[in-house]
Amino acid sequence: MPKGLNSTRETPKTNIVPQHIAIIMDGxxxxxxxxxxxxxxxxxxxxxxxxxVIKACVERxxxxxxxxxxxxxxxxRPEDEVSFLMQxxxxxxxxxxxxxxxxxxxxxxxxxxxxFESKIIRFISDGESLTANNTRLTFTIAANYGGRWxxxxxxxxxxAQQKKSLEDxxxxxxxxxxxxxxxxxxxxxxRTGGECRISNFLLWQLAYTELYFTDALWPDFDVHALDQxxxxxxxxxxxxxxxxxxxxQPATHxxxxxxxxxxx
Ligand code: IPE
Ligand code: IPE
Ligand code: MG
Numbered sequence: 001m002p003k004g005l006n007s008t009r010e011t012p013k014t015n016i017v018p019q020h021i022a023i024i025m026d027g028x029x030x031x032x033x034x035x036x037x038x039x040x041x042x043x044x045x046x047x048x049x050x051x052x053v054i055k056a057c058v059e060r061x062x063x064x065x066x067x068x069x070x071x072x073x074x075x076x077r078p079e080d081e082v083s084f085l086m087q088x089x090x091x092x093x094x095x096x097x098x099x100x101x102x103x104x105x106x107x108x109x110x111x112x113x114x115x116f117e118s119k120i121i122r123f124i125s126d127g128e129s130l131t132a133n134n135t136r137l138t139f140t141i142a143a144n145y146g147g148r149w150x151x152x153x154x155x156x157x158x159x160a161q162q163k164k165s166l167e168d169x170x171x172x173x174x175x176x177x178x179x180x181x182x183x184x185x186x187x188x189x190x191r192t193g194g195e196c197r198i199s200n201f202l203l204w205q206l207a208y209t210e211l212y213f214t215d216a217l218w219p220d221f222d223v224h225a226l227d228q229x230x231x232x233x234x235x236x237x238x239x240x241x242x243x244x245x246x247x248x249q250p251a252t253h254x255x256x257x258x259x260x261x262x263x264x
Contacts, residue, residue: 011247014210014236018187020064021057021229022209024201025049027193027217034217040084045219047092054139056223058103060230064138064183068201072112072146089143090120097127104136110179111145112153138183145179147203154178178204185209188233190226192218210236 028042035041050067057065070085100107109124116124154177162173175181185205191197194215198206212229214221239247 011238011240011242014187014238015234017060017062017230018210018233019062020066020184020186021062021188021190022066022068022186022202022206023053023189024068024191024193024199025218025221026191026195028219030193031217031219039081042217042219043085043088047088049219049221050092051096052222053226054100054105054137056226058105058137062137064140064186066110066140066142066180066183066186066202068142068145068199070111070143070145071200072144072149073200075144086117086120090123093120093123093127097123097130100127100139101131101134104134105131106134106136106138107131108138108140108182109143110140110150111143112149113144115144140180140183142201146200147198148200150179150202151204175204180205188212188229190214190229192216192221192225208238208240210238 025046028046029039030042031045032039032042053067054065069089074085075082097107107127107130109128113121113124151174154174157177158169158174161177162169164173180202185207186202186209189201189206189209190212192214194213196213210233212232214225214229216225237244237247
């Protein structure tokens with residue numbers, strides 16, 4: 001996690017546009033079912049919503065957009081649906097990466113990509129290299145991602161590389177190995193599709209993120225719906241354990257001293 005952006009230290013203002021938005025794009029299957037179409041038609045339509053949301057985030061000055069596209073648990077779906085999702089991913093990578101680059105957008109993928117077929121792995125790494133120096137927006141796709149996987153892989157790297165005494169490990173020792181260590185923690189989390197759960201998304205990073213749940217199904221999630229979520233975020237007061245008074249008067253933001261009296 002970049003220095004100074006850890007949620008336990010800073011109190012970001014909420015009356016501005018969130019700098020990092022993370023979204024669970026849910027409800028594609030139900031969108032299709034409502035139209036008597038196969039589930040996969042919903043996934044196809046969902047790609048259109050992705051395009052619109054990227055554009056809107058750029059226009060609003062959001063710096064990081066992270067979308068959950070395929071969870072480590074989604075392999076449990078019927079084989080033909082998984083295979084369709086993979087094809088859709090390949091197609092989107094083929095068609096969209098050049099456009100992202102033209103628009104100065106940095107493209108990243110987080111998750112255990114080693115489980116994907118070699119063609120997808122190549123497209124991902126080519127896309128990441130091509131767009132690595134772009135700065136307008138960092139657009140991350142979470143693919144074969146799971147928050148528990150992320151914490152475990154980071155822990156393994158930390159232990160292998162740092163070799164400290166157990167008592168010396170700090171949170172920062174771990175966070176530098178998390179898959180999204182290049183980004184600040186999300187300010188705003190959005191889940192479409194009506195379910196109120198995290199589904200193993202960014203477990204560590206969502207610790208103090210503002211959560212927003214909407215019944216809108218992902219293919220229906222448009223610029224107006226995004227603005228509603230941002231508006232809701234802008235009404236929140238982020239306290240990170242402090243009192244409201246402390247947040248409103250940041251000058252008095254000193255940690256309180258705990259005076260431990262020795263027993264008389
Ligand atoms: C989200 O939509 C897309 C993925 C998980 C890939 P769903 O496919 O979960 O849609 P519902 O929840 O069944 O409607
Ligand atoms: C979460 O959606 C994962 C993605 C959007 C990629 P799911 O539809 O798989 O979530 P659960 O399993 O219903 O919680
Ligand atoms: Mg779902």
